[in-house]
Each structure stands twice: as C-alpha cells, then as structure tokens.
Amino acid sequence: MEKDNKSKKEIKTPKKEIEKSNRKESKEKNRSRSRSRGNSKNKDEQKNKVSTPLDSNKTYKIIHWNIAGLKQLLNKKELDELIKNEKPDFVCFNETKIDNDFVKSMNLNDTFKNKYKFNSYWNCSVEKKGYAGTGVLSSLKPISVSYGINVNKHDKEGRVLTLEFDKFYLISCYTPNAGEGLKRVDYRVKEWDKDFFEYINSLKSKKDIILCGDLNVARDDRDIFDPKGKEKLAGFSKQEKESFKKFLDMGYVDTFRELHKDEKKYSFFSRRTKGKESNKGWRLDYFVTNKDPKNIVVKESDMIDKDKYNASDHIPLVFTFNCKK
Numbered sequence: 227m228e229k230d231n232k233s234k235k236e237i238k239t240p241k242k243e244i245e246k247s248n249r250k251e252s253k254e255k256n257r258s259r260s261r262s263r264g265n266s267k268n269k270d271e272q273k274n275k276v277s278t279p280l281d282s283n284k285t286y287k288i289i290h291w292n293i294a295g296l297k298q299l300l301n302k303k304e305l306d307e308l309i310k311n312e313k314p315d316f317v318c319f320n321e322t323k324i325d326n327d328f329v330k331s332m333n334l335n336d337t338f339k340n341k342y343k344f345n346s347y348w349n350c351s352v353e354k355k356g357y358a359g360t361g362v363l364s365s366l367k368p369i370s371v372s373y374g375i376n377v378n379k380h381d382k383e384g385r386v387l388t389l390e391f392d393k394f395y396l397i398s399c400y401t402p403n404a405g406e407g408l409k410r411v412d413y414r415v416k417e418w419d420k421d422f423f424e425y426i427n428s429l430k431s432k433k434d435i436i437l438c439g440d441l442n443v444a445r446d447d448r449d450i451f452d453p454k455g456k457e458k459l460a461g462f463s464k465q466e467k468e469s470f471k472k473f474l475d476m477g478y479v480d481t482f483r484e485l486h487k488d489e490k491k492y493s494f495f496s497r498r499t500k501g502k503e504s505n506k507g508w509r510l511d512y513f514v515t516n517k518d519p520k521n522i523v524v525k526e527s528d529m530i531d532k533d534k535y536n537a538s539d540h541i542p543l544v545f546t547f548n549c550k551k
Contacts, residue, residue, distance in 0.1 A: 279392045280366070282551040285525060287312065288396070290438035290511060292320040292494075292540035296361065297328070304537040309342055312530070312544065315365045317344070318398035320440045320511075320540075322359035322384075325350045338363055347389065349373045353382035360387040360398045360439075368396075375425040380418060388429070393521035393549050395429045399439035404460035411460070414442075415469045423473050430477070434519040436547070437478075440494075440511050440540065443470045445480065448490055449509035451501075461510060474514075481513045481527035481545065491529050494540050502532055513545040523548045 280286065289312055293299045296319065309317070329335070329348050338346040344363035351357045368389040374381030389396045402418050404411040429435050443466045447453040456462045474480060482491075492507025501507050513527045525546040532541045 280549040282549050285546050285548055286315045288316040288318065288436065288438065288513070288545045288547075289314040289530075289542050290318045290320070290398070290513065290545070291535075291542040292400070292440040292511060292538060294321050294538040294540065295323040296359075297324065299537050300332075302537050304535045308535055308542065312542075314363075314544075316396060317363040318387075318396070318438050319361040319363075320359075320398065320400040322348065322350070322361045323356050324348065324359055325355045326352070347371050347387060349384040349387040351383045358383040358385055358400055360384055360400055362387050362389055362396065362398050364389060364396075366391065375422055377421045377425075380421060386422070386425075390433075394434040394436055394519075395432075397426070397429070397435060397437045397439075399437060399441065401440065401442040403442050404463060404466060406460065408458065408460060408463055408465075411463055411465050415465045419469045419473070423476065426473075426478075427476060430516045434522050435514075435516050436522070436545070437514040438512065438543065438545065441470070441514075442510055443467060444508045444510060445470050445483075448483075448488060449492075451490075451492065451506040451508070461508060477517045478514050479517055481515055481524055482509075482529070482543075485524075485527055492532070493529055493543060495532070497539050502536075505532075507532075511540060511543050513543060521550050523550060 289308065291308075299305050308314075326348075329350065334348065335346050338344045342363065344365055345367055346361065346363050348359070348361045350359045368391055370390040372388040372390070373384075373386075375386050380386075383402075385400045385402065387398045399422070401422075402410060402414050404414045426435060426437060442461050444450040444462050445467055450456060450462055453462070457464055460466075492501075492505070492509050493511035494509075495501035495507040499506065511529075515522070515524060525548060527545045528543070530542045530544055535542055
C-alpha cells in the first residue's frame with residue numbers, strides 16, 4: 227500500500243507540473259499571438275502612412291491636359307512621350323470622353339499601373355456617353371478619392387475628380403461651356419460656379435488645394451489673342467469673367483498669371499481656324515491654389531511648348547511644387 231501511495235504521488239506531481247507548465251505555455255502563446263497581431267496592425271498602419279505622405283526634399287510635377295478624348299490619345303505615341311519626357315508625378319486629364327464600360331473593358335487601371343507605374347482614377351459621364359469626363363494618374367496612393375461635388379445635377383457628366391493627400395487636395399475640373407450664343411451661361415455662372423466654388427471653399431478650410439483644369443474662361447484681355455468683339459462668345463463673356471474674378475477674390479491665386487504677369491500664352495487653339503500656326507489662342511486652362519498655402523510652395527506654373535504635343539486642341543500645362551516639412 228505504501229508503495230502504491232508513493233506511486234500515486236509520483237504520478238500526481240508530474241501531472242500538476244505538466245498542467246501548470248501547459249497553462250504557462252498557453253499564456254505565453256496568447257501573449258505572443260497578441261504581440262504578433264499588434265505588430266501586424268502597426269505594419270499595416272505604417273504601410274498606409276508611408277504610401278501617402280509627400281517628401282519635403284522632392285519637387286513634384288503635375289501635368290494638366292484637356293486631351294479631347296482618351297481613346298484617340300491611347301492610339302498615339304504622345305502619351306508615352308509626355309510621360310517619358312516630362313516625368314510627371316501626377317497627370318490630370320480633362321474631356322476624357324470615355325464611360326465606365328470602357329474603363330473596365332480596357333482594364334485601364336491595370337494598363338496605367340503596369341505600363342506607367344501610375345494609380346489611375348476616372349470620373350465618367352453617366353448621362354451622356356462619349357462626353358466630358360476627368361481622369362487622374364498618380365504616382366502616389368491618395369488618402370481618399372471623391373467623384374463630383376455632391377450635387378446631383380452637376381455630377382452626371384464626370385466633371386470633377388478630387389484626390390486627397392496628407393498635405394493638400396488635388397482637384398481636376400472640366401468646367402461646363404456656356405454654349406453657343408451663351409445659352410448655358412446662366413447655368414454655368416449661377417448654378418455650376420456657385421456650387422463648385424462652395425465645394426472648393428469647403429476643401430480649402432481643411433487643407434491646401436491645387437485645382438487644375440479647363441475652366442472655360444479667359445479671365446482678361448491678356449488671355450485671348452484678340453479681345454475685341456468677343457464678349458458675346460462663351461469663355462469670354464462678362465458674366466463668366468466676373469464670376470471667376472469673384473472666385474479668385476475669395477482667396478485663390480491664378481498661378482500662371484502670378485508668376486508670368488503680362489506674358490501672353492494660350493492653352494487652346496482652334497483647329498478649324500488653324501489657330502496654333504498663327505498663335506491665335508485662348509488661355510482657358512489653369513492651375514489655381516489658395517493664397518498663402520500652409521503646406522505647399524509653388525515653384526513654377528507654365529505651359530508646355532505649343533508645338534510639342536499635338537494630340538489635342540489644348541496644350542498641356544505644367545505645375546511644380548515642394549511640400550513644407
């Protein structure tokens with residue numbers, strides 16, 4: 227009996243120790259898993275953080291171009307040449323004239339990612355196919371992307387695309403034309419301009435803004451080859467010029483005019499009148515920032531040589547900037 231009791235004790239003791247050891251090991255494994263999950267989460271957060279900030283030691287370049295149709299541009303070498311020669315960090319397109327079915331069928335997002343290393347975003351007209359539309363290529367992944375300005379009557383034509391980054395908003399805008407005989411000028415000035423400017427003001431209250439696009443207005447006599455008798459034409463009417471001036475007076479800067487004062491350069495040339503050959507054009511395309519930006523420093527805002535890229539009746543604009551630390 228004594229031997230048996232001893233045996234039982236010998237058996238019980240290791241069992242308790244094993245159970246204690248197992249509990250200890252289990253706790254340690256749980257702690258290890260918890261640390262692992264925490265590290266993984268931190269890595270994910272870190273990935274998100276490093277994918278969006280801009281480098282204060284780098285000068286960034288944005289190209290804006292009203293391309294008058296992405297389909298025709300994809301069939302030409304000029305897009306390749308633009309990206310190869312200019313080496314932009316962002317490319318903002320106006321008047322893409324594509325729809326969401328085309329984006330999917332052509333795998334545009336994969337195409338631009340694989341071929342050019344750009345993330346691509348498209349806001350297409352859903353009301354009328356082959357009309358208007360905006361697009362942005364970005365070498366950096368944005369924090370967020372917004373399609374339109376949250377006003378239904380304006381957002382059916384894909385005219386505004388906004389990318390948010392850590393220090394600014396990049397907005398690509400294709401402003402509606404006032405139309406032949408100024409038949410849409412009231413809509414343009416009293417409805418579109420009003421709501422769009424409110425949208426930009428709401429962004430400006432949060433971060434710096436970089437707005438680019440075919441804003442469909444030559445703001446004064448310096449921006450059109452011959453102003454005489456053209457005040458009844460869309461893009462140079464008194465109503466449109468006054469509306470744009472009111473917008474700038476809200477605290478915005480026409481960066482080209484700020485840096486190039488009285489220089490006459492044009493971003494649109496009518497093909498019908500062979501305007502490019504005679505240098506008879508209009509400055510309808512802009513880069514606009516808020517006054518006294520907190521986080522960006524504008525370096526240059528200009529137009530690329532008018533004879534360099536001929537795929538569109540508009541020429542590309544170039545804008546360079548640094549980010550403050």
